[in-house]
Amino acid sequence: MMLAGNHTIFDPVNYIFTGIPGTEESQFWIAFPFCLIYVVSLFGNSLLLFVIVTERSLQEPMYLFVSMLAAADLLLSTTTVPKMLALFWFRAGEISFAACLTQMFFIHVSFMAESAILLAMAFDRYVAICDPLRYTAVLTKSVIGKMGLAVVTRSICIIFPLIVLMKQLKFCRTNRLPHAYCEHMIIARLACDNITVHVWYGVAVAVLVIGLDIVLIAVSYGLILRAVFLLPSKEARLKALRTCGSHVCIILMFYVSSVFSSLAHLFGNIIPGYIVNLLANLYVLIPPMLNPIVYGVIRKEILKRVINVFY
Template sequence: MMPADNHTVFDPVTYILNGIPGTEESHFWIAIPFCFMYVVTLFGNSLLLFIILTERSLHEPMYLFVSMLATVDLLLSTTTVPKMLAIFWFRAGEISFAACLTQMFFIHVSFIAESAILLAMAFDRYVAICDPLRYTAVLTKSVIGKMGLAVVTRSFCFIFPLIFLVKQLKFCRTNRLPHAYCEYMAIARLSCDDITVNVWYGVAMAIIVIGLDVVLIALSYGFILRAVFRLPSKDARLKALRTCSSHLCVILMFYVPSFFSYFAHQFGHIIPGYILNLLANLYVLIPPMLNPIMYGVTTKEILKRVINVC
């Protein structure tokens, strides 16, 4: 549904997702590596979940957190990639307003949940290295269950208001979104209302949620490194650091692209729009694909079971 002119207020029944504007001629070919990454994501995370859930010896805190991460990665990629492929291959960019809001909700819930899980994993490594004698007493299955519930509750409570903030907006410009999926600020910018509240809510959420998580993760690793370098032998230090290697790689893959994307949008006049758009698409593809590979390759217990299954 298109408005008659730029000043006509209308209720968007549907949106049109344009994929990556400026690369329409290449959409078919861009979708091929995207499809490959999605298949690897589905296979890798499903296999990881299957191994952790069926192998009783892996029902330990670290692996239970890894299974939570795999679940969130599956949710994020499945929420976005099938529609993305439909746009690129079949030009099926039409999406209902309700479906767009639903997709937006699950994308942002996944992002907030993944940040919280990475924080929980940092706490797990902190207890394992800094207070190993109390590890099993502190991180019981009951505590892990409560942490999982807290992750879901926090994500829901911060993201649910976005639905109301978007539904209250009046739209008078266009229903075409220059993206391959429905992103909160991309929808808000189509409004003819003042979106100051929407912008500041997004900024506050980034600072309070993501910023706080990053600070707490950094503090955890500060204490971990202090404890590691106090260990008497070099072998003990290397062993302790190896237990953190996969988690550190996943942290870098999650936060570095998000900070880069934020600053890239701040200086968007320097970077072409299609590059920013492509990076936004890769951000929902690459971390969910690489996370299970990281844990499968760097964790001996998981790698051994993967080899047995395959």
Template sequence: MMPDDNHTVFDPVTYILNGIPGTEESHFWIAIPFCFMYIVTLFGNSLLLFIILTERSLHEPMYLFVSMLATVDLLLSTTTVPKMLAVFWFRAGEISFAACVTQMFFIHVSFIAESAILLAMAFDRYVAICDPMRYTIMLTKSVIGKMGLAVVTRSFCIIFPLIFLVKQLKFCRTNLLPHTYCDYMAIARLSCDDITVNVWYGVALAILVIGLDAVLISLSYGLILRAVFRLPSKDTRLKALRTCSSHLCVILMFYTPAFFSFFAHRFGHIIPGYLLNLLANLYILIPPMLNPIVYGVTTKEILKRVINVFYRCCSRNSLLS
């Protein structure tokens, strides 16, 4: 079949991921810190999950939300980084269309889920500081479970239409993806169809979902700060702020590169493509790596149990030797 513009329409069986175009000679060396970040991500988030799930004293709303965040970070990293390293080190960029769409789906589901979890954590901190008397009544384990289910349901319902939008496209240009993973708009741009609907769905998703979550988080923290600065004691104010510090760091690590990447891709035409591509990779690698470190260092209860785990391991090794 030949369309009007004399391009041959085809159904892509496979795509070829090219890595970061313009940096081909450095792919081997770029992959080394990427691999290190992935190892730290796997170890840090797995350790965080193990500690929270095995320590009954940590079965509280705040830590249950942290465990959800760790699960999403593991899903995001494992969906993308192994294939990314294969592209860099072995030039194994071939990926089937079905696998590419599946990877795309789970990447975007992870982003939406992480945003929703950060919103839930902001609500948790709001209730803990602004209405502490009702904290245990409002945030029961049953409520936390329903919130977790709502996070998963919302993410799947919002991202599922992307699969249909991609499958409706006709491809006539190339199956070479100038990327290390299957991004929604990267696939859509290979189509010879009008992708206006695809572009606007992505914009609506960014504004109405990620943007709305960010606004609600900002509102909750505005109310939290107002309540904190009304506290009579300086020590009490500092303690309240410390309980929010780790969450604020994670929020900034997630939303700052997200919005920068979104606007740079749409309006930053003067920014070199390899820099945008590198930013997109770091956005997948850095927050999942730093999240468990931030919570491990700034949360006294988690840090104490991490030290205990390493102490027990060292004690066993010394006894065995």
């Protein structure tokens, strides 16, 4: 079927990743640090999960939330990085439309899940510091299990409509994706149809879901800080601040990279392509690598159990 302007509508069968624009000649070498980061991320998060699951003394709410975060990180990095490395090293950039939608689904689901988990962790710290006497009564294993189920359900319910919307689009432009993995707005911009609903859906999710998570996390830590500075003992204040320090580091790493990456994709016509790609690649590489390192170093309980695994 022909469109005005000599555009031909076609059902996309395969897409071809082009990687990071402007770095075609150096992508082979770029893949080496990417691979190293992925190996560290895979090893660190797997080790973190193993230690928390097998060590009974770590079966506490805070560590169970950490294990959920590690699982989301593993999903995010494993969904994206292997295909990225295949592209950079072997020029294996072809991917089917169905596989592309599947990859897009898991990338965005893991993003939504991480945001919800960070909110749950902020609530955990709020109860632990502001209402410690009720901590074990409020955050039982049953409650944590329901919170984990809610995290997964929310993430799928938010992202599934995007898959439905993507399957309704008609494509008439190139099947070459100027990226290293499938992302919602990157694919949507290849369509001939009006994608206004896609743009506004993305904005609504960013504001009403991610924005609300950020606000609630900020409120939680505001209340935590107020409670901390009311503590009479300096040692107690320092202990409480150290307890929250790792969470604040993780929150900043996640939201700074992911929010800028999401905004860059939404407003890709304004921001240069190489910046969009850089932010997007940093988002799927850096937080999954740093999360287990931050928790392993800051949380002495985890660090001690990790050392015991090797000695």
